[in-house]
Amino acid sequence: MQARAAVCRAFAAPLSIETIEVADPGPGEALIRTVACAICHSDIFYIDGAWGGELPAVFGHEAAGVVEAVGAGVTRLKPGDPVVVTLIRNCGFCPACAVGAPVFCEEVFPLDRQTPLTDRWGKPLVHGLRTGAFAERMVVDASQAVAIPDDMPLDVASLIACGVLTGLGAVVNTAQVEAGSSVVVIGCGGVGLNSVQGARLAGCDPVIAVDVAPAKLDVARAFGATHAIDARTENVEERVKALTGGRKADWVFVTVGVRGAAEQAVGLMKRGGGTVLVGMPPSGVHATIDPGWLAADGQKIFGSKMGSARPVVDVPKIVALYRDGRLKLDELISGRYPLERINDALASSRSGAAVRNVIVFQDGP
Known part of the structure; x- marks a missing residue:
């Protein structure tokens, strides 16, 4: 044909x-x-x-x-x-x-x-x-x-x-975040906005969006972010600490394939917290992380492929959320x-x- x-x-x-x-x-x-x-x-x-x-x-x-x-x-x-x-x-x-x-x-x-x-x-x-x-x-x-x-x-x-399954799924499937968890989402593109939506649907608070584009941060607020940080002009780690009572975040989701984003994320999670790597950078991009600190603080790093999706289960759920007006x-x-x-x-x-x-x-x- x-x-x-x-x-x-x-x-x-x-x-x-x-x-x-x-x-x-x-x-x-x-x-x-x-x-x-x-x-x-x-x-x-x-x-x-x-x-x-x-x-x-x-x-x-x-x-x-x-x-x-x-x-x-x-x-x-x-x-x-x-x-x-x-x-x-x-x-x-x-x-x-x-x-x-x-x-x-x-x-x-x-x-x-x-x-x-x-x-x-x-x-x-x-x-x-x-x-x-x-x-x-x-x-x-x-x-x-x-x-x-x-x-x-x-x-x-x-x-x-892809974008919705991946971003939403990273939160609700891969991390299985609990209500009341503090969440940081690095990157407010299509995948990141759906991670923000996933955190909102899961009842997380605060939901902190991080990006270098003010316009994207405005959109993230409309999708459910409670706070937004401009990484170009603000100290991201200090802002996250201030918004989480000094503890930093329960979960950090890296939704962009940008050099340095994974390293930044590790510095934003609390003791016992977790980082989920969602965005895929080009081949050859590396991150340097001190494993001793991870072990001492009981922290976790996960990879999330396609939001750990089960399409026959997740697609109908997402359609239902959209039709009920709960998902943008x-x-x-x-x-x-x-x-x-x-x-x-x-x-x-x-x-x-x-x-x-x-x-x-x-x-x-």
Whole structure:
């Protein structure tokens, strides 16, 4: 099946809109018509070559669409279903899946072995981040798609696929914060704002947002931060101490892949506190931490991949929170762009001016 896609052929170069071929879904797979795909900084890092990889590629992984066809053995999805599409493939049976950690599924899927995408001459294109959603059609493993209610706007639903799962999940799944905990969130982009929302929903107080952009701090307050610290002009550690009775924070969430952020976070958590590393920096970025102080103060450092999400459980919960008015999603969208303007959307996202830009495909719902 032919589709138009934004194809990256060189690192840090503009994406070109090309006609590609998308394979039919195989057993256990689904063909999905893409309606919306939000731009995540992971896509930008890959496009810029920050994590290496192979080209040419079709990126895009924060997506929502409508099921067009399913392969043999797929029973949870059917044609016509609106879905949120994540990059999390899971078999449901391996040791990781058996303990409720599908983000660490050990299975090697057919789509891991062979891309479903080729160019017009039949040459393979990398199935970027296991999704390839900067295209009009995508083929994914059925485990990556979760059906949602028909009345859920798909441009809004696309945000759930990564930014919301990751930021909210880091708080409620990875850290499992308790009500009344003091929380610091470093970075107020799309993921950070959802960590702020997660802390608010969990009943944390104070919820302290840290960023270098005053405008982002204003947004963080609207999403539930009780306090905001401008890291350019204020002593972050002293402010956090003052806001927590001198003890520092129970939990610190690092939602940006910025050099030095992890080291800063360790200095903001209290004795017995925890730091959760959520944002992923480019390869080669290192942090220096004194393990002796960690041991002496009984502190913890966690990594959080995709918010420790279980998509079939977490996506419906997030949709319900949104429909009940308890979770802000519409406000995360900075701009909507057609596929033809994807490079403008990427430039806006790369500059930090946008929370989330969304590519909206012309043949919408």
